[in-house]
Each structure stands twice: as structure tokens, then as C-alpha cells.
Amino acid sequence: MTHPVHTRLARTVLAPLALALCAALQAQEPVTISPEDIVRMGVVFTPVQATDTSTGARFAATVVNSPDAAAMVSSLWNGTLSRWHAVAGDSVAAGTLLATLRSQDILPLQEAWISAVTALESADLALQRDETLFAQGVIAEQRLNQTRLAQQQASFSERSTRAQLGQGGFDASRLQALRERSQGLGEFYLLAPEAGVLSQRLHTAGDFVSAGETVATLNAGSQRWLSAHVPARAAQDLSLGQHLSVAGTSDTLTLRQMDYVIDSSNQTIELLAEFDAPTTLATGQVVSLVLPPSAPGILVPERAVVHSGSVTTIYVRTASGVEARTLTLRPVGADYLAMDGLRAGEEVAIQGTAVLKGIQLGLGGGE
Numbered sequence: 001m002t003h004p005v006h007t008r009l010a011r012t013v014l015a016p017l018a019l020a021l022c023a024a025l026q027a028q029e030p031v032t033i034s035p036e037d038i039v040r041m042g043v044v045f046t047p048v049q050a051t052d053t054s055t056g057a058r059f060a061a062t063v064v065n066s067p068d069a070a071a072m073v074s075s076l077w078n079g080t081l082s083r084w085h086a087v088a089g090d091s092v093a094a095g096t097l098l099a100t101l102r103s104q105d106i107l108p109l110q111e112a113w114i115s116a117v118t119a120l121e122s123a124d125l126a127l128q129r130d131e132t133l134f135a136q137g138v139i140a141e142q143r144l145n146q147t148r149l150a151q152q153q154a155s156f157s158e159r160s161t162r163a164q165l166g167q168g169g170f171d172a173s174r175l176q177a178l179r180e181r182s183q184g185l186g187e188f189y190l191l192a193p194e195a196g197v198l199s200q201r202l203h204t205a206g207d208f209v210s211a212g213e214t215v216a217t218l219n220a221g222s223q224r225w226l227s228a229h230v231p232a233r234a235a236q237d238l239s240l241g242q243h244l245s246v247a248g249t250s251d252t253l254t255l256r257q258m259d260y261v262i263d264s265s266n267q268t269i270e271l272l273a274e275f276d277a278p279t280t281l282a283t284g285q286v287v288s289l290v291l292p293p294s295a296p297g298i299l300v301p302e303r304a305v306v307h308s309g310s311v312t313t314i315y316v317r318t319a320s321g322v323e324a325r326t327l328t329l330r331p332v333g334a335d336y337l338a339m340d341g342l343r344a345g346e347e348v349a350i351q352g353t354a355v356l357k358g359i360q361l362g363l364g365g366g367e
Helices: 004-027 035-040 107-135 141-167 172-181 353-360
Strands: 030-032 044-047 057-065 070-074 079-084 097-102 187-191 196-201 214-219 224-231 243-246 252-258 268-275 286-291 298-300 306-308 311-318 321-326 329-332 335-338 347-351
Touching: 030 353, 097 214, 107 141, 107 172, 224 252, 224 286, 306 353, 311 353, 321 353, 347 353
Parallel strands: none
Antiparallel strands: 030 321, 044 347, 057 224, 057 286, 070 214, 079 097, 097 187, 196 214, 224 268, 243 252, 243 286, 252 268, 298 335, 306 311, 311 321, 311 347, 329 335
């Protein structure tokens, strides 16, 4: 004999399952409705399409210069920006003067170089004199060796200070002007490290700039990238080399870099994608990056989905009327992805679904 408790337990568990099964079976049944009633009741259908790179979740992204081609122009010493010699957007060659800065920190180095040049000239003269005297037998070889060593030390000191000034933009002509006319005393120069486009000036004339601080950025190539910070869960199915797109444009991109450490402050990771072709989008412009679904399927508009608890139903147009289909759907941005149960080109109702559901449940409406 069945125990009463077991009977009640069976009813408690099986009843919801039976209802769910009935609902699922009912959702697969055709909904008989004439074409005239479809028009009269205002039911609107739209064809569905397979997903591609233009469909998916959208996230704000910023157009950036290629990280592989961008160069940072930084100050070597503390100083005040005196003058810009190029504007953003200028194409510059390697070594082009970009900016002049005034600095007290460079004065000791300039004075050291001038002293080193004077000392080297004296050492050169002393070496020439002693080489002549040694050839005449006037001085010993030891004396010549000492003079030669002093000249080598003076030469090394001059080359060392000249190389440091060279990092501050002092070429041969500027060094000569510095020594002969004190031109450029207390100044140094920022030069383009390579050919490219001056993409950004980070300071204006009169700004104080700390040593090591970036003053400008230089884009050595015309290729643009996109940078986006997206929720980690949205990027978990992405892979390097995957194709992405920009909403509202024909631009396509390839995912090149992605963080593998989640930012604990906002649970996001950064994605960097390279445009597949030159783009008219400007550096710094904010756009919508589309992350496509990780698997192929049919894109179902959000307006076409009817929710009944955890059950999702769509209404598909057929030759005899409409068919209600219960499908397992995955969210894709604002819409849904159907992995099976739906073919590209089939038409789904996006307006009047409440009427169709009422007819399906036998509440009337069709003739």
C-alpha cells in the first residue's frame, strides 16, 4: 500500500512537471489563423537571419593609435615648456624639432660640456707638442704616454657630456651655437624619435614638465585600433584573431590583445582590436564595439520572444497560419540567439504576440 506521505510528495513534485510538459507540448502546436486575421489583428512578422560580425552585444570603445606604432616623447629634465614647433596632425620626420623647454637642470651639463671641450682642445695641443718633442728625442716615452692618457680621458669626458646633450636635442650645429654664442643656454629640445604623425600634445606653453613626463605622442603608422573595457563574462568566449565590428559602420576589426587578469575594481578586462583596413574614425572617437556570439545560430529579435517563467516561445509564420515554438535561447546583447529550432529566412512575429498567445490558449480571436 502506498504511504500517504509518499503520495503527497509525488503529487507535489510531479504536478509542476506535468504542467510544464503540457505547456511545452502546447507551445509546439500550430496556431490556426487566416492571413486576413493576421492583418486585421495587427500581427507583424520579420525574417530572421544568421548571426554575423554585425550582431551581438555592444560596448563603448575608443579609437586609439596602434600600440605597436605609437611613440611617447618624454622630457629628460624638469623644465617649463617654452614653445611648440609642430601641431597635432603634422607629419614629421625623424629628428624634427617638436618643442623647446627651459630648464635650470640642464645648465650644469652644458657648462660641463663646454669645460670638457676646452680641456680636450688643451689635451690635443699637449699631445701634439709631446709627440713632436718625443720624435726629437727631447722627452722620454713615459712622458708621452702620460700625455696620451690625459688626452684620452679628456676625449672620453667630452664624448660623454656631448652624448647627454644629444639626448636633449643638441646636434653639432646647436652645440656650436651654444659654445660660441651661448645660444640655447638653459634650454633643451624635444625631437621626433621617428617619422610619423604628431597625434597629441599633452602640455601647453608655460606648463611645468617633470623629468620623465610624457609631453607628446607620435603615431608612427596610419593604422587605428579600438580599446574597450568590457565585463569579463562578456569576453569569456572571445579568442585572439576573432572578427569584430563597429556598430553603424562597415568597419571590421580583428581582436589582437586581451587582458587575462580581471580588474578587481569593476570586473572588466581590456580588449584591443585592430581595424582590418584604414578607417575614417578619428583617434579618441567613442564608438560601439560589437562582440558577436561565440557560436553560430539565428538571431531572434527581443520583441519576438514571449516569456512564461523560464520558458521562451516565439511565433513563426507557416503556410497554414502560425506555429508556436518553444526554444532554448541565449542572450546576445538586447536580442537572443537560437542554436537550433529555427532557420534563416523564417518569419517571426514581432508585434501582436499577445494576441497569438491568446489564440493558442483558446481565448478566441481567430475565426
